[in-house]
Amino acid sequence: MTQDSLFSAIEILITGQTIGWLLIGLLVGIIIGTIPGLGPNLGLAVALPLTMRLNGPDAIILLISIYSGAMYGGSIAAILINTPGTAAAAATTLDGYPMARQGRAMEALSISATASAVGGAFSIITLILLTPFLTEIVLMFGSPEYFLIALFGIALITVVVQESMVKGLTAGAFGLLLSTIGLPVAAGQPRYTFDMFILYDGLDFVAVLIGIFAIGEMIKLIGEKGSISNENISLSGSSLSGIRKVISAPITTIKSGYIGMFIGAIPGSGASISNFISYAEAVRSGGGDKEYGSGNHRGVIASEAANNGTVAGSLIPTFSFGIPGSGATAILLGGLMMHGLRPGPELFADNVNITYSIFFALLVGNIVILLLGLFIITRMVYITTIDTNYIIPIVIVVASLGAFGLSGNWLDVYTVIFFGIFGFFMMKHNYSIIAFVLGIVLGPIAEENLVRSLQLSDGSFWIFLNEPIPLVLTLLIAAVVVSPILSVVRSFFNGTGS
Amino acid sequence: MINPIYNSMKNYVTSEVLMLLGMLSVSSYMLVESFSFSSESGIFPQFAAAVTVFGCTVLLLRGFLPKPLQQAIVESDGIFNQYSGGSQEKFNKTNVDYDKNHKPETHNENVIENDDADVDSTKQLLLVGLLTGYGLIGYLIGLVWATPIFIGVFAKIFNFSWFDALMVVSIGIVAALAFNSILPVNMTNGVVF
Incomplete structure (x- = not known):
């Protein structure tokens, strides 16, 4: 069964235009990741409607290649101008930029490409090996478990991200609420439509994603002063030396890739967290080497291997339970659903060959990243100097056209504009965008599973407590929600509360 | 008499408060409306709306909460912070230092500034x-x-x-x-x- 699926996956990957979409996705991703202020979320949101004409596997491979490419691309600006192209490359600046200033820019860039490729490849191979076990786990889950895991995902995001828990829960619940507009999953009259036919299908979650991740980001970006970098970049140093440095530090590279993978698998955490934790672990295991922070190549390896390892990790909860680990995987989840690929048993049993083909594409993508990184990207560094003010109107135009192109419905364009503004204010005041997006995307699935569970139990909520897995999930949700209150009680009794 | 009231209102009514009031109005309306749906169609919006109304109310009234509760619930921090070994703080500090003090020897540069205070x-x-x-x-x-x-x-x-x-x-x-x-x-x- 697994062998057939693997062969079928390879067939999907090598036939038709799939490899072409993979290459396009990687190039677009690397360019978007390189330009400070943009990033994978924007690239994925804008590309999402354009995948409408593609078949499911090609569309997801294109999107996932943009994601993977952007993870690597972020390091280029981090190394050359001390400004990470994406948050995932923030820790790369700590040693990458000092290396560039010491005349070792080429070496740092090739370390970044090699470590990204090796860290990413190891984590994706592990994911492929883990898939049969994941399938077993996924098939153990039924409607009550899927409803609870959606709630658990939102709850977990609120404690993982560096934001207020109440803000996160409120944002997630508001997302769930807005997903109820339109015809209900269960039979019944339309909800919150004001008798307007245009609202019967509800808000298109793709339009909401485009609004938040494209328009909201642009409103934020235009307000940032001095967004032009005019640094004179001197590309000196040796690429070969960079490859040798990564080969001579296999433990740091592989360990960092796995740290990224593990952290990526936790909903709400992502590469923006994993690169710092991996960097900290490299410093710790290096015995507090004072060279860290002043051009130690292991610092670049740790950060870059981790952020590409995160991509594979983040696919575990996204594909198996429909719980994205980051904004990028939330959009990816939207892409899966747009193309009729539902996470869970459908991806791990009925369409496991498609799932494997996506994983193989990521593996091939990591090899391509290495080649592009070593031979082409180092000659395209001028991208880091592009003034984002020129990009803003283009992104807005492309986002609006893409939203209208979803179904020719003007509601989608206004959804993009409204949620762009709303998303901007959420970002400005530190409300969890991921929790909100997760609520909107997962709302229909969560509701369907809730209704089905209650139908199975004749309306009794005991169905969420009378089996081991639902019971554990319910307890975990309770623990996540109650833990901040318990910490207050603890600090009060310890006398540390103010 | 009017000035202090106006000033305290001006301080309180921020864009966040307006956003929360908007969310509270929408979710309150949706909560009330959800009781007119059949039990199967209404249960999920009731649950989501109730959590949203509660959350918005807590956030709007956070200034009146006891300090420890306020810190734990409203100003809680990410669980991964303690594991980054200070490297995140180092990154923030490095960038601030770079922005403020860095005088290039061989480079001609203008640096991206992401400080909230510098938002236009x-x-x-x-x-x-x-x-x-x-x-x-x-x-x-x-x-x-x-x-x-x-x-x-x-x-x-x-x-x-x-x-x-x-x-x-x-x-x-x-x-x-x-x-x-x-x-x-x-x-x-x-x-x-």
């Missing part, structure tokens, strides 16, 4: 206005024809050179025509023509 809200407001205008004009004459107008006005307001403006408008037109041909929707028509 006038530009953001202008962009929101332009965006709304783009949506409206697009509705009237079709998005393809509204695109060069939007980018042209954007370029004028944000002082692009003629050459840069022409380049960006051209890219916008190409993108609009490409979307019009790729996606299965006609974007050249609006309600006027």
Whole structure:
């Protein structure tokens, strides 16, 4: 069964235009990741409607290649101008930029490409090996478990991200609420439509994603002063030396890739967290080497291997339970659903060959990243100097056209504009965008599973407590929600509360 | 008498408060309305709306909560912070130091500034206005024809050179025509023509 699926996956990957979409996705991703202020979320949101004409596997491979490419691309600006192209490359600046200033820019860039490729490849191979076990786990889950895991995902995001828990829960619940507009999953009259036919299908979650991740980001970006970098970049140093440095530090590279993978698998955490934790672990295991922070190549390896390892990790909860680990995987989840690929048993049993083909594409993508990184990207560094003010109107135009192109419905364009503004204010005041997006995307699935569970139990909520897995999930949700209150009680009794 | 009240209102009514009031109004309406649905259709919106109403109320009233509760619930921090070994703080500090103090020896550089204090809200407001205008004009004459107008006005307001403006408008037109041909929707028509 697994062998057939693997062969079928390879067939999907090598036939038709799939490899072409993979290459396009990687190039677009690397360019978007390189330009400070943009990033994978924007690239994925804008590309999402354009995948409408593609078949499911090609569309997801294109999107996932943009994601993977952007993870690597972020390091280029981090190394050359001390400004990470994406948050995932923030820790790369700590040693990458000092290396560039010491005349070792080429070496740092090739370390970044090699470590990204090796860290990413190891984590994706592990994911492929883990898939049969994941399938077993996924098939153990039924409607009550899927409803609870959606709630658990939102709850977990609120404690993982560096934001207020109440803000996160409120944002997630508001997302769930807005997903109820339109015809209900269960039979019944339309909800919150004001008798307007245009609202019967509800808000298109793709339009909401485009609004938040494209328009909201642009409103934020235009307000940032001095967004032009005019640094004179001197590309000196040796690429070969960079490859040798990564080969001579296999433990740091592989360990960092796995740290990224593990952290990526936790909903709400992502590469923006994993690169710092991996960097900290490299410093710790290096015995507090004072060279860290002043051009130690292991610092670049740790950060870059981790952020590409995160991509594979983040696919575990996204594909198996429909719980994205980051904004990028939330959009990816939207892409899966747009193309009729539902996470869970459908991806791990009925369409496991498609799932494997996506994983193989990521593996091939990591090899391509290495080649592009070593031979082409180092000659395209001028991208880091592009003034984002020129990009803003283009992104807005492309986002609006893409939203209208979803179904020719003007509601989608206004959804993009409204949620762009709303998303901007959420970002400005530190409300969890991921929790909100997760609520909107997962709302229909969560509701369907809730209704089905209650139908199975004749309306009794005991169905969420009378089996081991639902019971554990319910307890975990309770623990996540109650833990901040318990910490207050603890600090009060310890006398540390103010 | 009026001034202190006005000042305290002005301090309290921030954009966050307005956003929360908006969310509270929407969720309260949806909560009330959900009781008119059948039990199967109503249970999920009731649950989601109740959590939203509760959360918005707590956030709006957070100033009145006891300090420890406020810190734990409203100002809680990410669980991964303790594991980053201070490298995140180091990154923030490095960037601040770099922004403030770094005098390049061989480089000529202007550095990106992401500090909240340096946010230009006038530009953001202008962009929101332009965006709304783009949506409206697009509705009237079709998005393809509204695109060069939007980018042209954007370029004028944000002082692009003629050459840069022409380049960006051209890219916008190409993108609009490409979307019009790729996606299965006609974007050249609006309600006027």
